[in-house]
Amino acid sequence: MNFDEYRGVWIFIEQNDGKIEGVSLELLGAGRKLADKLQVPLAGFLLGSEVKPLAKQVIAYGADEVYIVDHPVLKQYRTESYMQGVMLLVEKYKPEIILYGATPNGKDLASAVATDLVTGLTADTTMLDVDVDSRLLEASRPAFGGNIMATILCKKHRPQMATVRPKVMKALEPDSGKAGRIIEENINLKEENMRTKVLQIVNDVTKKANLADAHVIVCGGKGMGDVQNFQILYELADTIGATVGGTRDVVEAGWLPHELQIGQTGETVTPKIYFAIALSGAIQHVVGMKNSDLIIAINKDPNAPIFDVATYGIVGDAMEIVPKLIEQFKQLRNEKGGEMSYARKI
Amino acid sequence: MHIVVCVKQVPDTKIIKINPKTNTLDRRSAPAILNPYDAHAVQEAVSIREKNGGTISVLSMGPPQATAVIKKSIEIGADRGYLITDRAFAGADTLATSYALSKALEKINKELPVDMVICGKHAIDGDTGQVGPGIARRLDIPPITNVIEVSEVNLKEKTVLIKRKLSSGYELIQAELPCLLTVEKEINHIEYSPMPNMIQAARYEPVIWTVNDFENVDRSQLGLKGSPTIVGKMFTPPRPEGGKKIEGSADEQVKQLMDILMEKKEVLTLQSSKQ
Numbered sequence: 184m185n186f187d188e189y190r191g192v193w194i195f196i197e198q199n200d201g202k203i204e205g206v207s208l209e210l211l212g213a214g215r216k217l218a219d220k221l222q223v224p225l226a227g228f229l230l231g232s233e234v235k236p237l238a239k240q241v242i243a244y245g246a247d248e249v250y251i252v253d254h255p256v257l258k259q260y261r262t263e264s265y266m267q268g269v270m271l272l273v274e275k276y277k278p279e280i281i282l283y284g285a286t287p288n289g290k291d292l293a294s295a296v297a298t299d300l301v302t303g304l305t306a307d308t309t310m311l312d313v314d315v316d317s318r319l320l321e322a323s324r325p326a327f328g329g330n331i332m333a334t335i336l337c338k339k340h341r342p343q344m345a346t347v348r349p350k351v352m353k354a355l356e357p358d359s360g361k362a363g364r365i366i367e368e369n370i371n372l373k374e375e376n377m378r379t380k381v382l383q384i385v386n387d388v389t390k391k392a393n394l395a396d397a398h399v400i401v402c403g404g405k406g407m408g409d410v411q412n413f414q415i416l417y418e419l420a421d422t423i424g425a426t427v428g429g430t431r432d433v434v435e436a437g438w439l440p441h442e443l444q445i446g447q448t449g450e451t452v453t454p455k456i457y458f459a460i461a462l463s464g465a466i467q468h469v470v471g472m473k474n475s476d477l478i479i480a481i482n483k484d485p486n487a488p489i490f491d492v493a494t495y496g497i498v499g500d501a502m503e504i505v506p507k508l509i510e511q512f513k514q515l516r517n518e519k520g521g522e523m524s525y526a527r528k529i
Numbered sequence: 530m531h532i533v534v535c536v537k538q539v540p541d542t543k544i545i546k547i548n549p550k551t552n553t554l555d556r557r558s559a560p561a562i563l564n565p566y567d568a569h570a571v572q573e574a575v576s577i578r579e580k581n582g583g584t585i586s587v588l589s590m591g592p593p594q595a596t597a598v599i600k601k602s603i604e605i606g607a608d609r610g611y612l613i614t615d616r617a618f619a620g621a622d623t624l625a626t627s628y629a630l631s632k633a634l635e636k637i638n639k640e641l642p643v644d645m646v647i648c649g650k651h652a653i654d655g656d657t658g659q660v661g662p663g664i665a666r667r668l669d670i671p672p673i674t675n676v677i678e679v680s681e682v683n684l685k686e687k688t689v690l691i692k693r694k695l696s697s698g699y700e701l702i703q704a705e706l707p708c709l710l711t712v713e714k715e716i717n718h719i720e721y722s723p724m725p726n727m728i729q730a731a732r733y734e735p736v737i738w739t740v741n742d743f744e745n746v747d748r749s750q751l752g753l754k755g756s757p758t759i760v761g762k763m764f765t766p767p768r769p770e771g772g773k774k775i776e777g778s779a780d781e782q783v784k785q786l787m788d789i790l791m792e793k794k795e796v797l798t799l800q801s802s803k804q
Contacts, residue, residue: 199697259700262662262672286696291674294662298627303757306623306657321761332766340757378671378705382690387698456790466766478772479786485774494772495789497782507783515787 186279186318189341192218193278195269196229196241196249197289199260200384203237206284206349211245213352214282217313217320224248226278230268232258235367242363245355249365250276256372259381260288266295268370273300275368278342280313280320285346293346303337305345309470311352320345325447325470350395350451351474394443399425400454402445402472404462405432406482407501413438415505416460422512428452430462446471461501464489481505530583530684532574532645533637535630535664536567536602538595539654563598565714566649568605572717573679573710574647575606581682584608584641587735588633590618590626596735603730604722610735611637617740620753623655627663628750632743634668645689646709650675658711665709673704674711682706 192214197204211227218225226248227241238249252268269292273281283289285307297304305322310332312321319336322345326333337343394400401420407413413433420427429439431446445452447467457475461482462468469492472478480493481504490496497504540559574585587602587610589595599610613633621629637643646665651658658674665672677699678692687706692699694713722730740746749755775782775789 199695204696262665262674266666287675287694288696290658291662291672294623294659295666295672297624297659298663298666301624301757304623304657304659305758306655306659325766326763331763333763334761335758336761337757338759378708379673380703381700382703383701384695385698385700470766490774495786496772496774497786498774499779499782503779504783507779508786511783511787 184339184341186341189277189279191223191226191248191276191278192221192280193226193228193250193273193282193342194246195281195283195289195292196227196237197284197286198229198231198234198237201231201234201237203240204284204286204349205354206286206289206347208240208244208354209349209352210282210284210347211241212355213311213347214280215245215355217280217311218247220313220315221279221318223279226250226276228252228269228272230257230265232256235365238363238365239359240357242361243357243359245361247363249363251365251367252370253367254370254372256374256377257370259384260292261377261379261381262291262295263377263379264372265292266299267372269296270299271368271370273342279318281342281344282311283344283346285348290346293344297344300340300342300344302340302342302344303335305335305337308335308345308347309351311345311347319343325467348451350453351470353453353474394426394428394445394450394452397426397452397454399423399456399458400428400445400452400472400475401425401458401460402428402430402462403433403438403460403501404430405436406461406463407433407438408461410436410438412502415502415509419458419505419509419512422509422516425456425458430465430468459489459493460505462489463487464492530578530581530644530682531586531641532577532583532647533586533588533634533643534567534570534574534602534607535646535648535660536571536587536589536598537564537649537652537654538562538589538591538598539564539652561594561597563601564649564652564654566651566653566712567598568601568649568719569714569716570647570649570710570712571602571605571607572719573712574645576717577645577679577682578606581684583644586611586637586641588613588630588637590614590621590629590633593737596737599735600730600733603733604726605719606722606726610733611738612735613738615739617748617751620756621751622756622758623657623659623663624757625751625753625755627660627667628747628755630660631664631667632746633738634664636738636743644684644687644706646670646707648709648711650711650713661709661711668707668709670707670709671704672709672711673702676710676712677716679710679716 224247227246228250283293308322310323320343428445434444459480480489585607587607648661662672675694681690
C-alpha cells in the first residue's frame with residue numbers, strides 16, 4: 184500500500200430528507216483543523232437523491248470540496264446502496280482520513296465500508312488530533328465506561344476512519360461567501376438488486392427531550408438530597424427559560440426519566456449556559472457537558488471535581504444558593520417588564 | 530429456519546474497577562457475564578423460533594471459559610453452541626473479529642444453512658457496534674442494525690419485516706433472508722428460564738473449534754496481526770480549564786454571579802420561557 188497516494192480529510196455528510204445532520208457540520212469544523220495541520224483539502228461527501236443543493240452549505244461550514252453521488256436508489260439510507268457509493272469515491276480519490284457521525288446510519292455505514300476497504304475504524308471518538316510527521320490520525324475515545332481515554336491509531340492501513348459522537352465537536356460559523364469545488368460522480372445502481380427496502384420512516388418528535396437543543400440547562404445531582412429538594416431546580420429553570428437535566432445517579436434514583444440524563448450514557452449537550460448544581464463532576468458526566476459555553480457550578484464540597492471544569496464556581500449549599508438565585512432572576516425579570524432576555528452585546 | 534446468534538463474554542462494566550496507578554482494568558474486580566445486548570439477541574431468536582420453528586445456534590469467540598455464556602444462552606433457549614478459541618484469535622480488533630466469526634459462520638452454514646444472524650447492538654466492554662455489520666459484509670448478506678422489532682418472518686417468500694431505530698424515530702424495513710440483525714435492548718424482555726432449559730444448560734458442552742478447524746483461512750487476517758487498529762496510549766481525560774471560585778457569603782456569592790452573568794451578556798442568548 185502506497186500511503187503517499189492517500190491525501191485529504193473527508194467528512195461523510197449525513198442527510199435525511201434533504202436536511203444535513205448537525206453532527207456532519209460539527210465534523211466539518213473538526214476536520215478543518217486536521218486538514219489545515221496536514222495542509223490538505225477538506226472534503227465533504229454527500230450521497231442521496233437530489234442532494235446537490237446541499238453542497239453550498241457543506242462549503243459554507245468549511246469544506247474546500249464536495250463529492251456528490253446522486254441517484255434515486257440512494258433516496259433513503261441503506262447500507263448496501265450507500266456503501267457502494269462510498270467505495271466508488273474512496274477507491275477513486277483515496278482520502279487519508281474519513282470521519283462519520285456516530286449516528287445509527289453513520290456507524291452502520293462506516294463499519295461496512297471499513298470491512299470492504301480492510302482498514303481500521305475507531306468507534307465513538309470524542310477527541311481528534313493528527314500527528315503531522317507520521318500523518319497518523321489520533322482518535323481518542325472513552326474506554327471502560329468513560330473512566331479512561333484510549334487513543335486508537337491505524338498505522339498500516341489507509342484510509343484511517345473514525346465515527347465521532349454528535350455534539351462533542353464544534354461547527355464553524357458558516358460563511359456563505361466561501362468558495363469551493365463540487366465534484367459529481369455517476370453510479371450505476373438498480374433497485375431490483377437491492378435486498379432491503381425502506382417501507383416507511385417515522386419521525387418521533389415527541390420522544391426526544393429538547394436537552395440537546397437547549398440554550399440554558401439546569402442540571403442537578405444526587406447532592407440535592409431528595410426529590411422534593413430537586414423541585415427548586417424546576418423553579419430556577421422556569422424563571423430563566425432553561426431545561427432541567429440530571430446526572431446518572433439522579434435518573435437511577437427515579438427523580439428524572441432517562442431521557443433527561445446528561446453524560447456518557449445519556450445526552451451530550453452544548454448549551455450557552457450550564458448550571459451544574461449539587462453534582463460532583465464524575466468524568467462520565469463531564470464528557471457530556473464540557474462543551475457548554477459557560478459552566479456555573481454550585482456544590483458544598485470545595486474539592487468536587489466539577490470546580491475544575493466550571494467557568495465559575497460557588498462553594499455552598501444549593502438549598503441556600505438556588506432560592507436566592509431564583510429571587511434575583513425574578514427581580515431582574517420584573518425590572519425588565521416581566522420578560523427576561525439577555526441580548527447579545529453589540 | 531436456522532438462526533445463529535453471536536454472543537460475547539464481557540466484564541460487567543457496572544462493577545468494573547480501574548487501577549488508578551496503572552490506568553488499567555482490574556479484571557478480577559468484575560464478574561464475566563453474557564453481554565446484555567446479546568442476551569436480548571438470544572431471546573429474540575427464541576421468539577422467532579416460537580412462531581416459525583427451527584433451530585438456534587449460538588456462536589462465541591473467546592477464551593475457554595467463554596463456554597459459560599454459551600451455557601447461559603442455552604438457558605435462555607438456544608439449541609446448540611459453538612466456541613471458537615485459539616491463541617491465533619487473541620488481540621483481535623473489530624475487523625479481525627468479524628473475519629474469524631465469519632469463518633465459523635461459513636462452517637456452521639455448511640452443516641445447516643443459516644437464514645438469519647443476530648447480534649447484540651454492541652458489546653458493553655468495547656462499545657463499538659462494528660462487528661455485526663462487518664460479519665454481514667464478509668458473508669455478503671444485508672445488515673440491519675439497531676433493530677427494535679422483528680414483526681414478520683415470511684419463510685415462503687424468504688423475507689422479514691423489521692423496525693430499525695434511527696436518531697429521530699424509526700424505519701420499517703423489508704429485508705431478504707438471509708440477513709444479519711443487531712438488536713437494541715427494547716426489542717424484548719428477557720424471560721425467566723424454564724427449569725428444563727437450566728438443566729440442559731448445566732449439562733451442555735459446546736462444540737469447540739480452533740483455527741485448524743477452518744478451511745481456507747488467511748491467518749494474517751486473524752488476531753493482532755489482522756487488526757489495523759492499535760491502542761496508542763491510555764490517559765485520564767483532560768479536564769477543561771477550571772475557572773475561578775466566587776467567594777463570600779451566600780448573598781455575596783449570588784450577587785457576584787448575577788453581576789458576572791449581566792456583564793458577560795455577549796455569551797448569553799437566554800430568553801425567558803414566559804414571553
